[in-house]
Amino acid sequence: AQSVTQLDSQVPVFEEAPVELRCNYSSSVSVYLFWYVQYPNQGLQLLLKYLSGSTLVKGINGFEAEFNKSQTSFHLRKPSVHISDTAEYFCAVSPWMDSSYKLIFGSGTRLLVRP
């Protein structure tokens, strides 16, 4: 079975400061890794994903994440946040061998950007 842990339920940060949202996963098989963002009253939107290759993945809106296999982590970073980045962020995994390709999500981290 797979599980995803997002230890920080909320991360407050000032505008233009850097931010890191942490994600750790547990799995007995290899997984694909995703970060989704959920703005109020909107559906989840893909920020980035790691399938293979370079462990540093760049996504939309200036976000990037680094896959660390030994630490089973996939932390999300942004060097300078904006007020508009205030949203809920979800880390998710999808097992390679599961033909459903369903997503297994963490409990989310609410990023609160203050002026």
Place this chain on the structure above:
Amino acid sequence: DTGVSQDPRHKITKRGQNVTFRCDPISEHNRLYWYRQTLGQGPEFLTYFQNEAQLEKSRLLSDRFSAERPKGSFSTLEIQRTEQGDSAMYLCASSPLAGAPGETQYFGPGTRLLVL
């Protein structure tokens, strides 16, 4: 593409009533997923379709839940004899082609259900 749409966006019902939600995926997307998201939690997988075939159902999907995708286009999720524990956001997602490893799932805005 117009995106994944869901209807209704909000539903309030009394315990014991039946409710039905609709999801319209992105045109020509073969895979359609249903997830449930409770307050303070991430979405949890319920079921998915490849075209009109329902290929997997989660243990979360009790006998009171049924989903269909006639003709491989829109999908409906019905909950019979609703319980207060069914209160949640129900999310629909679709993915293109036949479903490939790591393929992006595109989510709708969800239907928020409140059972009184």
